[in-house]
Amino acid sequence: GESVxxxxxxxxxxxxxxxxxxxxxxxxxxxxxxxYKQESGKxxxxxxxxxSNMDKRQGQRVTVLLNKTVKHLSLQIAATQPGDSxxxxxxxxxxGTALIFGKGTTLSVSS
Amino acid sequence: xxxxxxxxxxxxxxxxxxxxxxxxxxxxxxxxxWYQQTPxxxxxxxxxxxxxxxxxxxxxxxxxSGRQFSNSRSEMNVSTLELxxxxxxxxxxxxxxxxxxxxxxxxxxxTVL
Numbered sequence: 001g002e003s004v005x006x007x008x009x010x011x012x013x014x015x016x017x018x019x020x021x022x023x024x025x026x027x028x029x030x031x032x033x034x035x036y037k038q039e040s041g042k043x044x045x046x047x048x049x050x051x052s053n054m055d056k057r058q059g060q061r062v063t064v065l066l067n068k069t070v071k072h073l074s075l076q077i078a079a080t081q082p083g084d085s086x087x088x089x090x091x092x093x094x095x096g097t098a099l100i101f102g103k104g105t106t107l108s109v110s111s
Numbered sequence: 112x113x114x115x116x117x118x119x120x121x122x123x124x125x126x127x128x129x130x131x132x133x134x135x136x137x138x139x140x141x142x143x144x145w146y147q148q149t150p151x152x153x154x155x156x157x158x159x160x161x162x163x164x165x166x167x168x169x170x171x172x173x174x175x176s177g178r179q180f181s182n183s184r185s186e187m188n189v190s191t192l193e194l195x196x197x198x199x200x201x202x203x204x205x206x207x208x209x210x211x212x213x214x215x216x217x218x219x220x221x222t223v224l
Contacts, residue, residue, distance in 0.1 A: 034212070043115070043201050043215030044154070089154065095209060098167045099144070101154035 008105055015111040019077040023090035023102050026071065030092035034099070035064060035075045039086045047075070047088075077107075085109045113138065115204050115216035123222045129190040132219045136183050136204030142166075143185040144213060145177060148199040157200075160185050161208050189221075197223045 013019050025033070031052040036044035048059045050066050050073075057064050063076040073090050087104045116135045124130050136143050144167075145157040156169040160179035177187040183204075189196055199220050203213040 036215075041217070043203075043217050046212050046214065049212060091154075098156040098159060098169060099213060100156065101146075103153045 009103065010106045010108065012108045012110065013080050015080060015082060015109055017080050019075075019080045019084070019107060019109075021075045021077075021088050021090075021105045021107065023073040023075075024071060025073060025090070025092045025102075027092060027094055027100075028068075028071065029094045031095055032093040033064070033066060033073050034091045034093070035062075035073075036089045036091060036101075037084075037086045038089065038104070044089060080107075080109050082109045082111055115202055115214055117200075117202050117216040117219050119219060120217065121220045121222075123224060124192050125224050126192055126194060128192050129188060130192060130221060131186055131188045132200055132202075132221075134185045134187075134202030134204075134216060136185070136202075137214055140204035140206055140214070141183055142205045142208050142211070143179055143183060144203045144205075145185070145187050146201040146203065147171070148201055148218070149197075154201070157187065159208075166208065192223045194223050197221060 034049040035047040037047050038044045048064050050057045050064045061078045065074045087106050089101050089104045091099045091101045093099050118133045142161045144159040146154050148154045159167040163179045174190045179185045199218040201218045203215045205211040205213045
C-alpha cells in the first residue's frame, strides 16, 4: 500500500533556531494531513492539521505547508525550544480510508 | 475532559497466549482506531470502529481482532501471540469518522517472551 515518508530520520538544532521537518506523501487522493508530536512514553499528540484545499496553515509557533504538486508536506517550528524535542510524524488521510503515518523524524534541541 | 485511557499500560505475555487490551475514548467521541507502533515499522493502522461496527481494517492477520461497545469503549484482542507482536498498541478516538482530529491514548506496551 502507499505510505507517507519523511526525508530525515533525525534533526538536531540549537535552541532558538527555526526547525523544518519535511515529509513526502504518495497518495494524491489524500485530502487531510496531520502532524503529530510524540514524546518518550506517551502517545502521539496533535500539533496541527491541514486540508488539501489549503497551502498553508499557522498555529502557535508552528506552520504547516502543503505542496500538492510535488506531494510534499512540511512542519516549521519557530524559535525551537528544548521542550520541542520529540519524534514528529506526518500522517495522511483519504476519505473513507485510514490515517497513514510516516516513519517519523527525531528532533533534538540543544541549549 | 478526561483524555483517552488505555489499560493496562504494560503487559508481558509468552508466545501462544492471547491478550485483550482496552481503550476508553474521550467522552462523546464515537470513533475509535487502533494502531501498532514498533521501531521497525512505525505506526501502523490496525482497525477503526464506529457505532460498534468495524469500518476499516489494516493489513494485519486475523489473530488481531477488536470490538466496540455501545458506550464507545473498545477492546482489541491478539490471539496466539508471536514474538513480533511486541509493540506499543495505541488507541485514538475522534468525534466522528472522516476528517476529524484523532486524540491518542498513552498506549499499552506489550512484550511477548
